[in-house]
Amino acid sequence: MSDVLIVGGGPVGLAAAIEARLAGMSVTVAEPRIGTIDKACGEVLLPGAVPMLQRLGIEPPGMPLRGVAFFGGGEDPWRVEHRFSSGVGLGLRRVVLHALLTERAEELGIVRGYGRLQGLNQDAHAVTALTDLGETIRCKWLIGCDGLRSATARLAGLSDPHPPRHERFAVRRHFAVEPWSDVIEVHYGSDAEASVTPVGHDLVDVSVLGPRGVAYRATINSIPELERRLRGAPAVTEARGAGPFPRRTTARTSGRVLLAGDASGYVDAITSEGLRTGFAQAKAAIDAIRRGRPAEYEREWQRVTRPYNLITSGLVGAGGTALRSGLVATAAKAPRVFGAVMERLTR
Ligand SMILES: Cc1cc2nc3c(=O)[nH]c(=O)nc-3n(C[C@H](O)[C@H](O)[C@H](O)COP(=O)(O)OP(=O)(O)OC[C@H]3O[C@@H](n4cnc5c(N)ncnc54)[C@H](O)[C@@H]3O)c2cc1C
Known part of the structure; x- marks a missing residue:
């Protein structure tokens, strides 16, 4: 019997496993996919994520990212930029991040299983998982x-049964081209956004984000820049x-079961x-378990999630893409407030 079973060996699962091992617990990770795992992702490590990985014993490489820039199109194109006040983010291929976390987990002797969680039961002393x-x-x-499609949340009765009002989808590809900027770029198209991250020389x-069936190349072609x-x-x-997405849960703990990451x-x-x-949640979950007080999680x-959820909801919740880009353009007219919000997001 392990102290902790981590269901899902993505970046947050592996970070939680490493946190637990560093706190002296025995850990098993259940992840059905074999080898290095890729996922649609903008591949940005914000400045606040870098020291979190370093604390776990990982020194991430990557392209330095010094800020974020938003671009609006249409008849009156605009651009606003925020440079990080301290520290740098990193543009890092997802597979490289996953390989580094896997290597560190193996170094710490973390046991891995290949089953997919299908059932769970718990009593006052333990949890039994079936794969x-x-x-x-x-x-x-x-x-x-x-x-996003957490079986744990569903089996523990923590999934929110209410469907979101607006669902969004994403598609990601890589292009062989020399990066032209050292900031994360967000371009607003007519009904979708494109985010651009340098991840190599x-x-x-x-990554293109928009409604169901969002057309990848057509979105790029609709953004002249x-x-x-x-x-x-x-x-x-x-x-x-x-x-x-979005995906919501009704609570983050049910007895001895906790949820972290997506x-x-x-x-x-x-x-x-x-x-x-997700890394901050992983640490908070392990800290609460270490104290034997899961409810504190x-x-x-x-504390670690809500401010960002509110800001992100504000940025995507406002009507269509045109309205959303208008919101950013307006917010940027108050540079101090805009800068403070951007800094809050990145730390
Ligand atoms: C287009 C896009 C761009 C993004 N860009 C960024 C970005 O630039 N920077 C950033 O920080 N975040 C970004 N994100 C968000 C980021 O990708 C996620 O927050 C992050 O991957 C969450 O990690 P996770 O480990 O919680 O989940 P995942 O990475 O989804 O890992 C979950 C793991 O669980 C496994 N699993 C699933 N079901 C089961 C089961 N039943 N039993 C056992 N295992 C199971 C899966 O195989 C998978 O390996 C982006 C997301 C999208 C969609």
Whole structure:
């Protein structure tokens, strides 16, 4: 019987496993996918995420990111930029991040299983998890880090049954082109956004976010600045999709079961804060378990998650893309407030 079973070996699951091991607990990770895992992601590590990884014993490489710039199109194009007041973010291929976390987990002797969670039961002393490989894993605590479609949240009765009003989807590809900027770029198109991250000396990640069926190339072509930058640049990875989001949960703990990362709720990709927030949640979950007070996790989860959820909801909740881009353009007219909000998101 492990002290902790982590369901899902994505970045947040592996960070939680490493946190638990560093706190002296025995850990098992259940992740059905074999090898290094890729996922549609803008591949930004915000400045606040970098020291979190360093604390786990990981020194992430990557392209330095010094701020974020928003671009609006239409008849009156505009651009606003915020440079980070301190520290730098990193543009880092998702597969590189996953390989680094896996290597560190292996170094610490973390046990890995290959089953997919299918059932769970708990009593006052332990949780029993059942996987599709027929394994029965007993643990004192279980942390569900199994992403947007979390089986843990569903089985623990923590999924919000109400569908969101507006669902968004994403598609990501990489282009072989020399990065033209050292900031994260967010371009507003007619009904979708594109975010651009330099992730190598000749590689950029372009993620398109929009409604169901969002057209990837048509969105890029509808944004003149981006179309010009990518003209003739070969796409070197397949399109990878994600969604729908937002995803909500009704609470983050049920007895000995806790949720972290996207499994605990996710608003949108536009603010690039998923990993930083997920790493903070992973730490808070392990701290609460270490104290033997899982109920305290809910308060900590709210503390590390809510401000960003509110800002991100504000940025994506306002009507269509035109309204949303108008909101950013207006906010940028009050540079001190805009700067303070951007800083809050990145730390
Ligand atoms: C287009 C896009 C761009 C984004 N850009 C950024 C960005 O630039 N920066 C940033 O910080 N964040 C970004 N995000 C958010 C970020 O990708 C997520 O917040 C992050 O991946 C969450 O990690 P996770 O480990 O919680 O979930 P995941 O990465 O989804 O991992 C979940 C794992 O659980 C496993 N799993 C699923 N079901 C089960 C089961 N039943 N049993 C066991 N295992 C299971 C899966 O195989 C998977 O490996 C972006 C998201 C999208 C969609």
